[in-house]
Amino acid sequence: MRQEYPIKCTHGDHKICKHCSRYKMVILLKNGCDDMKDTDPSGKKVNPVRYSYVSKNRKPVETVIAGMLHRFQNNVLMKFTNVIHFYENEPGGQLVAEKRF
Numbered sequence: 708m709r710q711e712y713p714i715k716c717t718h719g720d721h722k723i724c725k726h727c728s729r730y731k732m733v734i735l736l737k738n739g740c741d742d743m744k745d746t747d748p749s750g751k752k753v754n755p756v757r758y759s760y761v762s763k764n765r766k767p768v769e770t771v772i773a774g775m776l777h778r779f780q781n782n783v784l785m786k787f788t789n790v791i792h793f794y795e796n797e798p799g800g801q802l803v804a805e806k807r808f
């Protein structure tokens with residue numbers, strides 16, 4: 708695990724960055740919702756992934772997750788979501804939380 712997380716993206720000052728964000732959430736959709744999934748570069752359907760705000764990288768994990776869940780309430784995917792898994796956004800990152808709906 709990295710010792711010190713950056714609170715500013717170094718790839719163009721993105722608020723959310725798949726390299727700099729500390730946490731990511733993987734959205735596991737209900738059965739039959741494959742058309743709501745994202746498409747990866749090879750054309751495969753994959754579970755949507757969202758990243759936390761880089762500026763919140765040093766906040767407690769509970770705070771970051773609460774913020775992400777709060778914003779997700781308004782997401783069109785919400786009513787098609789079964790489970791959300793939160794991971795540390797790094798290779799081999801640990802599952803840090805799970806939210807079931």
Ligand SMILES: [Zn+2]
Nearest residue numbers: 716718724727
């Ligand atoms: Zn970045």
